[in-house]
Amino acid sequence: MYEFTEDCMIHIDNIDEEHRKLFQMLNEAFALVKETDNAASIAKNLIDNLKDYAITHFAHEEDYMKSIHDPELPIQQREHKAFAEKINTFKLDESSPEAARNSLNELLLYLTRWLYSHILSSDMMIGKMAPETNVDDAFAFTDKYITGIELVDEEHKHLFDIIRDTNDVIHAELLHDKYDEIIRLLSELREYTETHFSDEEELMKKIGYPEIEAQKRAHSAFVEKLVNIDFRELEAMDDNQEEYLMDLIGFLLGWLSNHILASDKKIGKYIKEHNIVLEK
Structure with missing residues (x-):
């Protein structure tokens, strides 16, 4: 069973409820596939129901983002479109009952992982990115980002750089x-981000940090976002290339800033509260 965990809450009631409903629908779908002897007979209705609800949810989410002039809207729209295309192009393997079951389970697993990743990387940023940013200050690693953990702070600063x-x-x-x-x-950013997350997770493991699993999920979602940047699509762009890149940079900076302030600084607080001495 896939849980709608606390770290998936973005604290916008309607969106959280719809996310919770999507998780519920996916869990029910997994259960139906497990119970049936003929996955092919339930596939169409099951997929159509998921698709219809997801499209409705995406519309609500995009309308909300429009209402608050959220600059991340174009990125969200592209991701929503990719999700819809994945479902629309799905072909069930009906070569045997077992193949149909496996085929449907693979799709459901993909959709579940996509939903986790999308919430933790993109939806988490809804309403947190100002429509206008002071570019002179936006990329500065200021004192407000300091966790008090030397290695983590150094790596965060390098990511900002x-x-x-x-x-x-x-x-x-x-x-x-x-x-x-x-x-x-962008390749350097992806590689260094993976190194940083690995270092940070190793630190959390050593100190017995209680929120390590939530951190791992957030890290995984962000890395997946970086991995899925389509360089070929970017190269093929003409007039919109710079706009796409600026949207991307805004998202990356916004996610990193928010993650440090909302999550990583808690690690430093935990270390201080528990009088943990880190090895140099």
């Missing part, structure tokens, strides 16, 4: 091979 460098390249009109440099920096 990579995002700043990427933003600078996007705006460098005269730079030769600009696209190649952007790809290099």
Whole structure:
């Protein structure tokens, strides 16, 4: 059973309730597939119900984002579209009853993982990114981000630096091979993020941090977001390439800032409250 856990709450009541309903529908779907001897006979209705509810939810979510002028809306719309395309292009393997069951379970597992990742990486940012940002200050790793954990703070600062460098390249009109440099920096960001999350999770494990599983889920969702950046799609863009990149940079910076303030600083607080001495 897949749980709608506390770390999936974005604290917008209607959206949280619809997310909870989607998890419930997915769990019920898994149960139906397990109980039936003929998965092919239930596949269409099951998938149609999930698709219809998801589309309704996406519409509600996008309407809310429009109402608050959320700058992340274009990214959300692209992700919602990708989800719909995945369901619409699904072909059930009906070569045997077992194949049909496995095929349907694979789709449900994909949708569940997508939902977890989408909530923890994208939906978590709804309402948290200001429509207008002071670019001069946005990329500064200021004291408000300090966790008090030297290694973590150093790695966070480096992540801010990579995002700043990427933003600078996007705006460098005269730079030769600009696209190649952007790809290099985004690849560096992904690799360094994975290193940082690994270091942070190892630290949490050592100190017995009680919220480590929620942190792992958030980390996994963010890394998946980075991995799924389609460089080929980016290269093929013409007029909208810079707009897409600016949306992406805004999201990456916003997610990192919010994650540090809402989650990572709690690690430092936990260490202090429990008088834990970290090895140098």
